[in-house]
Amino acid sequence: xxxxxxxxxxxxxxxxxxxxxxxxxxxxxxxxxxxxxxxxxxxxxxxxxxxxxxxxxxxxxxxxxxxxxxxxxxxxxxxxxxxxxxxxxxxxxxxxxxxxxxxxxxxxxxxxxxxxxxxxxxxxxxxxxxxxxxxxxxxxxxxxxxxxxxxxx
Numbered sequence: 001x002x003x004x005x006x007x008x009x010x011x012x013x014x015x016x017x018x019x020x021x022x023x024x025x026x027x028x029x030x031x032x033x034x035x036x037x038x039x040x041x042x043x044x045x046x047x048x049x050x051x052x053x054x055x056x057x058x059x060x061x062x063x064x065x066x067x068x069x070x071x072x073x074x075x076x077x078x079x080x081x082x083x084x085x086x087x088x089x090x091x092x093x094x095x096x097x098x099x100x101x102x103x104x105x106x107x108x109x110x111x112x113x114x115x116x117x118x119x120x121x122x123x124x125x126x127x128x129x130x131x132x133x134x135x136x137x138x139x140x141x142x143x144x145x146x147x148x149x150x151x152x153x
Contacts, residue, residue, distance in 0.1 A: 030136065031073050033102070034058045035065060035091050036080025044078055044107060047129040062087040065094050074099040076136055081108035081125055092118030103139035 032054055038045045048054045057072065059065050062083065077095045079088055088106070092114060095102055104119040106112060109126065123135055 029053055029055050030140070031055045031057065031075045032136075033068075033072075033074045033077040033095070033099075034080070035062065035077060035083065035095075036060070036087075036107075037082040038080060043125065043127055043129055043132055044080070047132050062091045062094075065091060070098060074102045076139060077102050077104045079104060079106045079119070081106075081110065085113060088112065088114055089118060103136075105135060105139060 030053055032048055034044060034048070034056060037060055038058060048056045057068070057074075059068065074095070077091075077099070079091055083091065092104055095104055096118065103121075106114070106119045106122045107125050107127075108122060109124045112122070120139055121135055123132060127135075
């Protein structure tokens with residue numbers, strides 16, 4: 001028979017471990033930069049805009065990246081299939097310079113000719129929301145490893 005003190009101690013340790021993990025997830029906000037035309041109904045728009053742990057910043061094209069404040073913290077940059085090859089490359093280079101710790105995800109079903117150093121992963125525009133979220137989490141390497149203030153002056 002379990003003694004009440006043993007059950008209480010065990011329950012409290014498990015509750016603390018679960019609460020700590022949940023608090024960490026809730027307390028952190030993933031700053032996502034979306035570059036390219038994103039319409040309502042797209043997996044990126046709908047999944048990230050509705051997610052409570054995401055702060056979505058949208059640059060409709062490559063030129064808008066230049067107008068973004070350099071102190072903006074970016075964890076993940078998503079480059080869309082609406083960008084031309086030139087824009088993909090230029091956006092990748094600018095993001096690597098300004099936010100060197102940001103992960104770059106390309107959303108495209110077509111073959112892309114982009115240097116490996118300019119992006120970290122790729123998903124199809126028809127990917128399920130769960131696949132997109134899993135890819136973002138894998139790119140970030142876990143919730144506790146995010147870095148803030150990734151700006152290079």
